[in-house]
Amino acid sequence: MLRLEELSLNIPDTTKPRVVIIGGGFGGINLARKLSGKDFQVVLFNKQNYHGFWPLLYQVATAGLEPDAIAEPLRKMFDEDYEDFHFRPIRVTRINSESKTITTLIGDLRYDYLVIATGTKSNFFGNEQIKKYSFPLKQIPDALNLRSQLLQSFEMANMTKDPEKRQSLLNIVIVGGGPTGVEMAGSLAEMRKHILPGDYPGMDFSQMNIYLVEGLDRVLPPMSPESSHKTHKYLEEMGIIIKLKTLVESYDGEVVTLKGGEQIRTQTLVWAAGVAGATIEGMPPETVERGKYIVNRFNQVQGFTDIFAIGDIAKMTTDLFPNGHPGVAQPAIQQGQHLAKNFKRLLRGETYEPFEYFDKGSLAIIGRNRAVADLPKNVHLGGFIAWMAWLFVHIYYLIGFRNKLVVLINWVYRFFTYERGTRLIIRAFVRKDDKQGQEFIKLQRMD
Amino acid sequence: MLRLEELSLNIPDTTKPRVVIIGGGFGGINLARKLSGKDFQVVLFNKQNYHGFWPLLYQVATAGLEPDAIAEPLRKMFDEDYEDFHFRPIRVTRINSESKTITTLIGDLRYDYLVIATGTKSNFFGNEQIKKYSFPLKQIPDALNLRSQLLQSFEMANMTKDPEKRQSLLNIVIVGGGPTGVEMAGSLAEMRKHILPGDYPGMDFSQMNIYLVEGLDRVLPPMSPESSHKTHKYLEEMGIIIKLKTLVESYDGEVVTLKGGEQIRTQTLVWAAGVAGATIEGMPPETVERGKYIVNRFNQVQGFTDIFAIGDIAKMTTDLFPNGHPGVAQPAIQQGQHLAKNFKRLLRGETYEPFEYFDKGSLAIIGRNRAVADLPKNVHLGGFIAWMAWLFVHIYYLIGFRNKLVVLINWVYRFFTYERGTRLIIRAFVRKDDKQGQEFIKLQRMD
Numbered sequence: 001m002l003r004l005e006e007l008s009l010n011i012p013d014t015t016k017p018r019v020v021i022i023g024g025g026f027g028g029i030n031l032a033r034k035l036s037g038k039d040f041q042v043v044l045f046n047k048q049n050y051h052g053f054w055p056l057l058y059q060v061a062t063a064g065l066e067p068d069a070i071a072e073p074l075r076k077m078f079d080e081d082y083e084d085f086h087f088r089p090i091r092v093t094r095i096n097s098e099s100k101t102i103t104t105l106i107g108d109l110r111y112d113y114l115v116i117a118t119g120t121k122s123n124f125f126g127n128e129q130i131k132k133y134s135f136p137l138k139q140i141p142d143a144l145n146l147r148s149q150l151l152q153s154f155e156m157a158n159m160t161k162d163p164e165k166r167q168s169l170l171n172i173v174i175v176g177g178g179p180t181g182v183e184m185a186g187s188l189a190e191m192r193k194h195i196l197p198g199d200y201p202g203m204d205f206s207q208m209n210i211y212l213v214e215g216l217d218r219v220l221p222p223m224s225p226e227s228s229h230k231t232h233k234y235l236e237e238m239g240i241i242i243k244l245k246t247l248v249e250s251y252d253g254e255v256v257t258l259k260g261g262e263q264i265r266t267q268t269l270v271w272a273a274g275v276a277g278a279t280i281e282g283m284p285p286e287t288v289e290r291g292k293y294i295v296n297r298f299n300q301v302q303g304f305t306d307i308f309a310i311g312d313i314a315k316m317t318t319d320l321f322p323n324g325h326p327g328v329a330q331p332a333i334q335q336g337q338h339l340a341k342n343f344k345r346l347l348r349g350e351t352y353e354p355f356e357y358f359d360k361g362s363l364a365i366i367g368r369n370r371a372v373a374d375l376p377k378n379v380h381l382g383g384f385i386a387w388m389a390w391l392f393v394h395i396y397y398l399i400g401f402r403n404k405l406v407v408l409i410n411w412v413y414r415f416f417t418y419e420r421g422t423r424l425i426i427r428a429f430v431r432k433d434d435k436q437g438q439e440f441i442k443l444q445r446m447d
Numbered sequence: 448m449l450r451l452e453e454l455s456l457n458i459p460d461t462t463k464p465r466v467v468i469i470g471g472g473f474g475g476i477n478l479a480r481k482l483s484g485k486d487f488q489v490v491l492f493n494k495q496n497y498h499g500f501w502p503l504l505y506q507v508a509t510a511g512l513e514p515d516a517i518a519e520p521l522r523k524m525f526d527e528d529y530e531d532f533h534f535r536p537i538r539v540t541r542i543n544s545e546s547k548t549i550t551t552l553i554g555d556l557r558y559d560y561l562v563i564a565t566g567t568k569s570n571f572f573g574n575e576q577i578k579k580y581s582f583p584l585k586q587i588p589d590a591l592n593l594r595s596q597l598l599q600s601f602e603m604a605n606m607t608k609d610p611e612k613r614q615s616l617l618n619i620v621i622v623g624g625g626p627t628g629v630e631m632a633g634s635l636a637e638m639r640k641h642i643l644p645g646d647y648p649g650m651d652f653s654q655m656n657i658y659l660v661e662g663l664d665r666v667l668p669p670m671s672p673e674s675s676h677k678t679h680k681y682l683e684e685m686g687i688i689i690k691l692k693t694l695v696e697s698y699d700g701e702v703v704t705l706k707g708g709e710q711i712r713t714q715t716l717v718w719a720a721g722v723a724g725a726t727i728e729g730m731p732p733e734t735v736e737r738g739k740y741i742v743n744r745f746n747q748v749q750g751f752t753d754i755f756a757i758g759d760i761a762k763m764t765t766d767l768f769p770n771g772h773p774g775v776a777q778p779a780i781q782q783g784q785h786l787a788k789n790f791k792r793l794l795r796g797e798t799y800e801p802f803e804y805f806d807k808g809s810l811a812i813i814g815r816n817r818a819v820a821d822l823p824k825n826v827h828l829g830g831f832i833a834w835m836a837w838l839f840v841h842i843y844y845l846i847g848f849r850n851k852l853v854v855l856i857n858w859v860y861r862f863f864t865y866e867r868g869t870r871l872i873i874r875a876f877v878r879k880d881d882k883q884g885q886e887f888i889k890l891q892r893m894d
Contacts, residue, residue: 002616006607006608006609006612008608010649049602049870050872050873066515067871068871069513073870075645075647079645079646080645086649089602140873141874155496155536156449159455160453160454161454198527200522202457423496423520424495424514424518425495425497426497426591427874
């Protein structure tokens with residue numbers, strides 16, 4: 001077998017400035033794409049070998065899109081046309097600013113410029129029980145686990161004798177009323193209305209309850225009150241049970257207890273309630289505020305000239321955004337592109353230019369013909385127009401010709417047929433401790 | 448949590464004859480589709496909740512197609528239009544012919560007619576070591592594991608210092624020169640030529656060796672000598688190392704030893720060398736010959752009038768096929784359709800008609816513009832014409848409008864761009880014992 005000791009990073013030495021980028025999300029790839037290998041050596045670290053289009057991840061969880069449609073291999077995005085570009089599917093474990101190196105399990109690497117673009121990870125606020133039993137929705141394997149869990153639950157509900165147990169299989173509780181939670185809830189509601197009755201003719205899906213639990217006083221808190229109100233109306237039209245100003249106290253895999261005491265029996269708790277910055281060891285604590293690196297308008301981390309942070313992991317405060325930029329794709333994309341420009345200016349002996357966020361507006365989709373959009377200058381759209389805008393923007397930004405086509409076809413196909421193509425339990429979902437999934441695969445495997 | 452004791456099959460009682468089908472492959476679904484719910488109650492058991500188009504499985508393993516493109520949810524194929532049809536994603540553990548019931552983990556079910564359509568499973572000929580370390584290619588998770596293993600091996604090779612270890616990572620040994628082995632080898636050769644050099648600019652893929660090991664004296668033994676000869680030529684043109692009349696003695700996960708003593712260091716041994724019928728407990732031993740149920744021309748299992756076997760699990764000998772029909776899709780499809788006709792004849796008080804196999808010919812693809820076809824009347828095609836025929840036939844037979852489109856687009860796209868879209872390590876491949884995969888994920892996960 002191969003041991004880690006036998007591996008090394010194998011990054012060629014160079015006389016060019018070496019830019020080390022940690023993270024292949026929207027920020028990282030937009031920075032790397034704009035840096036020419038003639039001027040810089042670019043080294044990109046990312047745990048997965050693909051770039052994920054996370055705004056559509058909920059589509060994978062609800063069997064609307066295949067995982068491959070929202071992910072693009074990083075080596076395909078940065079092919080031979082990218083001179084002196086080096087991708088390593090490796091986790092960076094430590095930053096050593098004094099020696100200007102980063103540490104990985106197979107060796108250290110010197111950097112001239114280090115860019116932290118690690119984004120966020122699910123935040124369970126220290127609740128180990130919820131971490132253990134709930135379904136987060138941050139990565140493709142999360143979405144595939146949730147897809148399997150949902151489909152397995154329907155199959156189990158179709159075979160259970162106990163009405164209370166059936167109800168707990170048909171109760172889906174989504175915690176978090178942000179874009180992910182709202183879009184997940186809407187997608188499940190469409191599945192309940194258009195797909196499941198045809199798949200399970202014997203079953204009564206009016207029993208299927210979709211709960212959306214939000215701690216604040218409105219859904220989609222990052223968006224305008226107008227859009228929140230429209231979204232609330234859409235969700236209720238689609239039969240989603242919305243609980244505002246409600247926090248989750250505990251979940252034991254069987255019963256979720258809400259603050260205030262209300263209890264809901266469910267086998268599936270979707271955790272879209274919060275994220276925390278994916279910080280890296282070695283940085284001084286004073287550079288971090290609430291899980292994000294404090295950066296100036298040049299994205300330089302406080303106290304450093306050669307360490308930068310972009311996207312969700314960066315906290316840049318401006319007059320327009322006193323609490324930092326919204327945690328969506330656009331600021332990350334723009335900061336990545338802007339930082340590339342600044343690196344080039346530096347080479348030309350010019351000074352950095354401060355980052356200015358250009359707000360293109362934000363969108364959320366609740367269902368077919370139901371979406372909301374906040375555009376600049378306080379323009380708020382809803383309904384079909386917003387839905388078309390959402391569709392266009394997402395297909396446009398999906399990276400990779402093929403993926404766009406596959407996604408487009410899936411969309412057109414689903415729009416006209418109300419069909420979902422990918423209701424596959426490819427890997428049964430199984431928790432390590434003997435829970436429902438274990439029982440499910442017992443049904444299929446005897447050996 | 449949910450316990451199996453809380454589940455039951457929940458199949459409604461009926462006065463109609465109940466046809467129980469075990470297996471949702473080509474035979475099972477073509478039988479079920481032709482039986483009307485007005486005349487019969489149809490109960491289909493299949494371990495997965497989807498029907499797989501297995502002839503294209505190798506495409507998933509080599510990152511050419513996404514898994515969802517070759518699989519169709521069974522509940523989507525048999526929707527509300529199919530009256531009194533019942534699918535259960537459950538394994539049948541036993542047949543009790545005396546009581547005319549089948550046994551599952553959640554209860555027994557009575558049948559009037561039982562159809563065994565379980566197909567085949569990988570056959571390691573009792574070699575536990577090969578079973579443990581090799582990569583079979585029978586199910587979608589097999590293909591995804593192999594895809595991850597191949598991509599992980601390239602990433603590791605790109606980071607290893609030891610030339611011998613790099614070689615063992617770049618050596619791929621495919622055991623079995625049948626259609627699966629040949630198509631897998633051809634697809635890997637195209638990947639080596641058109642994809643990998645662009646993905647790994649620093650690496651020399653002339654070092655990558657693809658071995659195809661076959662025990663008999665020609666590749667594609669089921670096809671005509673002409674096609675075998677053409678295929679052999681194509682494979683050699685593509686730089687595949689073919690070893691005929693060669694058997695594998697052992698493989699310890701590091702070194703494969705061939706009968707005769709030759710050894711090849713490889714981390715990836717693809718096992719396409721044999722299949723065995725997936726028989727079920729409870730049937731008398733005399734009904735089974737070399738892993739298949741002996742059936743008459745009506746597909747009735749020897750000694751039974753109410754138990755049938757179709758497709759790969761059935762051994763029907765005719766003058767034209769003294770050793771049974773070839774283990775491909777066509778006989779299964781035709782036997783399923785024919786048995787449906789016979790069941791309907793029975794209802795009309797008519798007698799069964801004997802099955803007659805209509806040979807539409809057989810096809811195999813080696814690479815772009817390289818395929819072979821054996822057509823009736825000893826017509827043998829090769830090259831571009833056969834390739835187009837292969838493409839047409841496979842797209843035509845892929846079940847489901849959407850999947851056909853996705854597959855077609857992938858094909859057109861790949862044909863013109865030499866690109867493969869789905870080179871994703873979505874789940875790192877990890878063996879239970881601490882092998883290479885374990886090391887690989889260590890690179891990515893610290894927590």
